[in-house]
Amino acid sequence: MHTKQRKIVFVLIDGIGDVAIPKIGRVTPLQHASIPHMDFVAHGGINGMMDPVHPSLACGSDTAHLSILGYPPSKYYRGRGAFESMGAGLLMVPGDIAFKSNFATIEPTTGIVTSRRADRHFEELGPPLCSYLTGLPLPSFPHHRVDVMYATEHRCGVRVRGPGLTDNISSTDPLKDNLPLLKAKPLVDSPEAIMTSQLVNELSSVMQEALEKHPINAQRKKEGKQVANVVLLRGCGCLIDAPSFETQHGLKPFIVAPTAIIAGLAMSLGMDNIKAPGATGDYRSNFGSKARTVIDNLCDSDKGYSFGFLHIKAVDDAGHDRNTRLKIKFLEDVDKMVATLITELSAYEEKHDDVEFSIAITGDHSTPVLSGDHSFEPVPFTIAKMKNVAALLQSKQSEENKSTPPSPFSDSVTQFSEIDAARGVLGRFCGGSVMTIVDKYIAL
Numbered sequence: 001m002h003t004k005q006r007k008i009v010f011v012l013i014d015g016i017g018d019v020a021i022p023k024i025g026r027v028t029p030l031q032h033a034s035i036p037h038m039d040f041v042a043h044g045g046i047n048g049m050m051d052p053v054h055p056s057l058a059c060g061s062d063t064a065h066l067s068i069l070g071y072p073p074s075k076y077y078r079g080r081g082a083f084e085s086m087g088a089g090l091l092m093v094p095g096d097i098a099f100k101s102n103f104a105t106i107e108p109t110t111g112i113v114t115s116r117r118a119d120r121h122f123e124e125l126g127p128p129l130c131s132y133l134t135g136l137p138l139p140s141f142p143h144h145r146v147d148v149m150y151a152t153e154h155r156c157g158v159r160v161r162g163p164g165l166t167d168n169i170s171s172t173d174p175l176k177d178n179l180p181l182l183k184a185k186p187l188v189d190s191p192e193a194i195m196t197s198q199l200v201n202e203l204s205s206v207m208q209e210a211l212e213k214h215p216i217n218a219q220r221k222k223e224g225k226q227v228a229n230v231v232l233l234r235g236c237g238c239l240i241d242a243p244s245f246e247t248q249h250g251l252k253p254f255i256v257a258p259t260a261i262i263a264g265l266a267m268s269l270g271m272d273n274i275k276a277p278g279a280t281g282d283y284r285s286n287f288g289s290k291a292r293t294v295i296d297n298l299c300d301s302d303k304g305y306s307f308g309f310l311h312i313k314a315v316d317d318a319g320h321d322r323n324t325r326l327k328i329k330f331l332e333d334v335d336k337m338v339a340t341l342i343t344e345l346s347a348y349e350e351k352h353d354d355v356e357f358s359i360a361i362t363g364d365h366s367t368p369v370l371s372g373d374h375s376f377e378p379v380p381f382t383i384a385k386m387k388n389v390a391a392l393l394q395s396k397q398s399e400e401n402k403s404t405p406p407s408p409f410s411d412s413v414t415q416f417s418e419i420d421a422a423r424g425v426l427g428r429f430c431g432g433s434v435m436t437i438v439d440k441y442i443a444l
């Protein structure tokens with residue numbers, strides 16, 4: 001009797017969590033949205049509430065993903081800049097530093113950053129501006145090279161290569177609009193930190209001067225649009241030293257994540273970054289193409305993948321934009337994508353008795369639309385055997401039958417939301433436990 005290949009698709013919905021919203025009846029967007037297929041996953045599996053890093057922390061996506069993938073941020077986190085830059089296409093080597101950067105708008109006479117995001121729809125303008133900034137000379141630092149690569153929306157990766165650099169410096173980003181552009185400062189008292197902070201401040205000035213003169217900004221000024229005349233250099237980071245995901249968990253991984261910071265983080269852990277046609281990491285992203293890419297790669301026996309990570313960004317953007325309607329819409333769009341994953345992977349499993357699929361769905365943090373920013377509420381987590389979910393989907397059990405768990409691998413939860421998941425058998429746990437849960441569940 002041969003051993004089945006255990007494979008899992010891990011769907012991470014960025015910014016999934018929320019709080020009760022008065023205008024939709026004091027429920028969360030997840031509770032309000034029509035998400036029958038995610039409900040089937042919750043009904044067919046086990047559930048709980050997950051604090052991505054630890055309770056009471058409003059974490060960033062980078063630290064949350066590290067934690068969820070089994071890498072304690074306190075041990076491995078070195079700033080998000082390297083992740084953003086690698087995901088954008090800038091390879092990192094030991095000694096490089098990099099920044100997760102924003103094209104922003106500054107009032108040159110006052111030094112006030114009037115908008116930290118020059119324009120979310122920047123895909124046409126970002127690449128030429130990045131090419132223009134690449135190789136800019138730093139008069140005081142002739143032995144250092146600057147490379148800039150467009151990421152998504154208003155974001156870019158900035159890499160600096162040269163001798164004596166360190167990531168122990170602060171950011172130039174004021175973090176809120178209508179505050180002065182900051183100067184980078186050394187975070188430790190060392191010659192490397194002092195020199196690097198001086199270099200970064202010169203880089204900030206040289207970039208601003210160059211952007212002020214660029215024809216794109218001259219045209220935007222004529223059209224009454226915000227100019228992209230400064231690059232906010234934030235999250236200085238270097239290449240992390242961590243064991244590969246496959247070494248850590250015994251699963252061969254790939255990721256579908258057009259969001260540069262997530263793709264770069266995964267690449268840092270040895271995960272293959274696979275591009276999905278039409279996947280953009282913003283509101284225009286083609287979720288169906290993402291699902292197809294995951295299915296094709298998980299079902300390709302020659303590639304041997306056993307862990308497919310699918311990242312969704314648009315839900316988080318809707319939270320940041322404080323748009324309840326859009327957050328609900330994208331949750332419902334994700335549900336259609338989940339339906340495709342369930343239908344096609346379960347059909348493949350039926351025809352191949354040597355493979356068994358599971359599916360997990362969760363988020364990396366809450367982004368409530370009422371605040372428009374990350375918050376500390378835990379997020380729902382569910383994991384199920386694909387065949388159990390498919391059986392529920394096919395039978396479309398009545399409400400009366402929903403009270404009975406469909407298999408020994410499930411609990412009494414029947415809907416996927418922050419409130420329902422809290423009743424699951426997993427209880428409340430930290431993100432560092434996720435891969436232990438995954439490893440044990442898929443082995444059942």
